[in-house]
Amino acid sequence: MATAARNDVREPAGRPAKYRFPPGFQRNLLWFALRKFRPANPILLFQHLARDYGDIAHYKIGWHHIVFLNHPDYIREVLVVQNDNFIKERTVQRTKMLLGEGMITSESAQHRTQRLVAQPAFHRQRISEYANTMVEEAARMRDSWRDAEERDIAIDMMHLTLNVVAQTLFATDLRGEVDELADAINRIMGLYNFLVMLPAAEWLVHVRPPGLAAFVRARKRIDAVVYRMIAAHRQRHSEGGSLLDLMLAASPDKSAVSEQSLRDQVITIFLAGYETVANALSWTWYLLSQNPECERLFHEEIDRELQGRLPTFNDVPRLRYVEMVLAESMRLYPPAWAMGRYARADFQLGDFFLPAKTTVLMSQFVTHRDARFFPDPLRFDPERFTPEARSRRTKLTYFPFGAGVRQCIGESFASMEGVLLLTTLAQKWKLRLVPGHRVEPEPLITLRPKYGMRMQVEARNQSKASRSADEQLCHRGA
Numbered sequence: 025m026a027t028a029a030r031n032d033v034r035e036p037a038g039r040p041a042k043y044r045f046p047p048g049f050q051r052n053l054l055w056f057a058l059r060k061f062r063p064a065n066p067i068l069l070f071q072h073l074a075r076d077y078g079d080i081a082h083y084k085i086g087w088h089h090i091v092f093l094n095h096p097d098y099i100r101e102v103l104v105v106q107n108d109n110f111i112k113e114r115t116v117q118r119t120k121m122l123l124g125e126g127m128i129t130s131e132s133a134q135h136r137t138q139r140l141v142a143q144p145a146f147h148r149q150r151i152s153e154y155a156n157t158m159v160e161e162a163a164r165m166r167d168s169w170r171d172a173e174e175r176d177i178a179i180d181m182m183h184l185t186l187n188v189v190a191q192t193l194f195a196t197d198l199r200g201e202v203d204e205l206a207d208a209i210n211r212i213m214g215l216y217n218f219l220v221m222l223p224a225a226e227w228l229v230h231v232r233p234p235g236l237a238a239f240v241r242a243r244k245r246i247d248a249v250v251y252r253m254i255a256a257h258r259q260r261h262s263e264g265g266s267l268l269d270l271m272l273a274a275s276p277d278k279s280a281v282s283e284q285s286l287r288d289q290v291i292t293i294f295l296a297g298y299e300t301v302a303n304a305l306s307w308t309w310y311l312l313s314q315n316p317e318c319e320r321l322f323h324e325e326i327d328r329e330l331q332g333r334l335p336t337f338n339d340v341p342r343l344r345y346v347e348m349v350l351a352e353s354m355r356l357y358p359p360a361w362a363m364g365r366y367a368r369a370d371f372q373l374g375d376f377f378l379p380a381k382t383t384v385l386m387s388q389f390v391t392h393r394d395a396r397f398f399p400d401p402l403r404f405d406p407e408r409f410t411p412e413a414r415s416r417r418t419k420l421t422y423f424p425f426g427a428g429v430r431q432c433i434g435e436s437f438a439s440m441e442g443v444l445l446l447t448t449l450a451q452k453w454k455l456r457l458v459p460g461h462r463v464e465p466e467p468l469i470t471l472r473p474k475y476g477m478r479m480q481v482e483a484r485n486q487s488k489a490s491r492s493a494d495e496q497l498c499h500r501g502a
């Protein structure tokens with residue numbers, strides 16, 4: 025097991041001596057957390073802990089013990105080896121206000137059942153059938169863009185991936201409603217940090233004080249779309265094998281409880297399935313725009329492998345560099361930027377013995393940028409993801425999709441979708457960051473570009489899609 029930078033094991037006052045806590049902040053962070061490391065930027069806190077205390081660090085907020093992990097051995101211990109001892113932590117539990125009891129927030133038997141029901145929709149064979157829809161949606165978007173126009177690519181990617189999830193997994197065309205849905209989701213995201221910190225928020229949403237009324241309204245709008253989708257599906261008596269068909273078949277009746285559970289499951293997959301991929305794509309366009317040599321190799325592969333035709337499922341394995349670009353983008357800007365667990369019982373991590381009810385946090389953003397695992401970590405370098413480099417790397421130094429039994433069910437779906445959407449759009453366009461546009465990651469439920477991603481669309485001439493004289497070197501920092 026890894027050792028921490030400063031291994032000053034201590035036993036905080038008032039705790040039985042049997043607990044051995046890792047090094048960390050001596051001061052209680054209750055007040056500090058609300059001031060210096062405002063909830064708006066927990067990444068600063070995590071980076072600070074990793075820098076000053078090493079692989080495992082301890083702090084307290086109020087009476088609550090928290091440990092932050094920044095080493096693959098510890099991360100594996102919690103997500104894989106001792107997984108039975110952990111449930112999702114408080115901020116995830118808080119998302120129940122929106123997601124209810126879907127696959128992300130549910131636990132134990134309920135989680136196992138939901139995952140079993142959904143699994144067939146994510147099998148390789150089934151996923152291959154989604155490829156054409158993904159490409160069609162991307163082609164529709166690329167044909168609507170005009171040369172030299174400025175766009176917020178973050179919004180475009182959200183719309184694109186929302187449509188893809190709706191059509192592939194739920195066999196529903198949401199094009200008419202996508203603006204409304206995205207707007208309602210954005211409102212909720214805007215309130216997210218506030219809701220996570222607000223005491224008794226779960227109870228307050230029922231009372232609806234002014235600050236939360238916007239949340240309740242936005243949730244109602246999302247619910248309305250989801251319930252319409254379910255009703256339309258029922259009416260069609262669809263048996264097409266979509267995820268929604270599978271969920272409907274597993275739903276015991278039309279009682280209020282079953283309807284609520286169905287809604288929770290649908291909304292969970294919806295939100296998990298579109299926002300993450302959209303962010304991964306926005307960050308990828310940004311990184312490509314900053315690294316012209318990588319962008320050149322990316323275009324070269326696409327032109328060489330496809331010769332101008334639209335990609336299909338069978339092309340995905342040949343679009344290796346595109347896949348490497350996406351993987352490297354998720355290293356620097358992991359859409360799921362942190363994860364957490366809550367201990368049911370006392371547990372041991374390396375030399376440390378920690379009490380039940382401890383929260384354990386880990387951050388893809390921090391670990392993926394650790395120079396021990398990724399030398400020169402701020403450099404954008406897709407070569408880190410050649411098959412050879414991947415096989416040399418220690419597992420769980422890179423974990424954009426999590427690990428263990430709660431590992432992302434949509435990983436293959438997302439990877440294929442990412443490659444197909446990037447490829448289809450890049451066949452026709454290059455994207456250039458609008459000069460002066462501020463780019464900053466905002467850690468909400470996912471890692472969004474805080475000010476959107478304003479980019480100018482530039483037509484590509486595929487016949488001379490290669491080198492241009494002024495192309496600089498690849499590997500601009502993040």
Ligand code: HEM
Pocket residue numbers: 127128139189193292293296297298300301304358359360363364423424425426427429430431432433434435437438
């Ligand atoms: C780049 C895209 C994506 C990223 C980075 C991502 C990341 C993650 C991560 C880190 C987890 C584990 C959370 C934890 O253990 O606490 C997770 C779980 C999950 N993801 Fe994804 N995800 C992506 C795309 C998708 C897609 C496309 C779908 C569905 C269409 C999806 C559905 C889910 C679900 C349902 C879970 C909960 C799984 C469980 O607990 O059994 N995700 N995702």
